Amino acid sequence: MTTVSTVVDDYIAAWNERDEERRLELVQRAFATDGTYLDPARSGAGTEGIAAMIAEAQGHFPDHHIELVADPDAHHDRVRFTWQLFPEGAGPILTGYDYATVAEDGRLRDVTGFAEPVG
Amino acid sequence: MTTVSTVVDDYIAAWNERDEERRLELVQRAFATDGTYLDPARSGAGTEGIAAMIAEAQGHFPDHHIELVADPDAHHDRVRFTWQLFPEGAGPILTGYDYATVAEDGRLRDVTGFAEPVG
Numbered sequence: 033m034t035t036v037s038t039v040v041d042d043y044i045a046a047w048n049e050r051d052e053e054r055r056l057e058l059v060q061r062a063f064a065t066d067g068t069y070l071d072p073a074r075s076g077a078g079t080e081g082i083a084a085m086i087a088e089a090q091g092h093f094p095d096h097h098i099e100l101v102a103d104p105d106a107h108h109d110r111v112r113f114t115w116q117l118f119p120e121g122a123g124p125i126l127t128g129y130d131y132a133t134v135a136e137d138g139r140l141r142d143v144t145g146f147a148e149p150v151g
Numbered sequence: 152m153t154t155v156s157t158v159v160d161d162y163i164a165a166w167n168e169r170d171e172e173r174r175l176e177l178v179q180r181a182f183a184t185d186g187t188y189l190d191p192a193r194s195g196a197g198t199e200g201i202a203a204m205i206a207e208a209q210g211h212f213p214d215h216h217i218e219l220v221a222d223p224d225a226h227h228d229r230v231r232f233t234w235q236l237f238p239e240g241a242g243p244i245l246t247g248y249d250y251a252t253v254a255e256d257g258r259l260r261d262v263t264g265f266a267e268p269v270g
Binding site for chain 2: 070071072105107108110112129131144146148
């Protein structure tokens with residue numbers, strides 16, 4: 033059983049990890065085996081599918097990283113958390129609002145991403 | 152087929168409607184027949200169950216109402232929207248962050264509510 037805070041930290045780390053093997057490990061720690069992801073621009077299913085989706089997204093945002101804005105807010109099997117996207121050496125350009133359901137073992141089952149430009 | 156904006160307006164109106172019959176009508180316009188709702192304090196299933204849940208919540212917040220903070224943000228079958236809770240004649244005391252999945256006919260299928268105090 034993993035805490036929701038650890039799972040969300042692993043999820044954020046997966047989006048930032050450029051090494052393929054370590055990225056997949058982080059996705060496997062963050063997501064249930066049959067986990068899914070959906071945002072306006074992309075979708076992924078299963079840990080390998082989600083890791084490949086993240087790799088492709090990273091290609092569109094080289095030298096960017098994301099950071100959690102605040103501790104996740106969770107109740108029952110639901111969690112929401114807010115993050116921001118930073119280009120290298122600059123302030124945030126995008127705020128993300130993610131919402132997820134959580135599997136019985138504490139990992140994320142279905143993540144929905146929303147985002148809007150900063151400012 | 153209803154637009155997500157209309158459905159969310161009906162949802163907000165249902166939370167503010169003190170007349171039992173009109174409240175149920177608004178819930179039926181906002182939610183699929185088998186719709187569900189879950190927040191940290193309460194849950195409801197089916198339109199009649201959700202209407203009864205809202206009536207009970209209103210009992211805890213007499214003379215309060217909620218207002219949408221911005222247009223809903225939607226993609227695929229997902230929507231999020233933010234609202235605030237106002238006591239009569241005063242500024243907002245609570246901000247709510249709701250996430251929902253949308254049924255094929257455009258009505259809300261599963262709403263998850265989160266909230267945090269203002270300020």
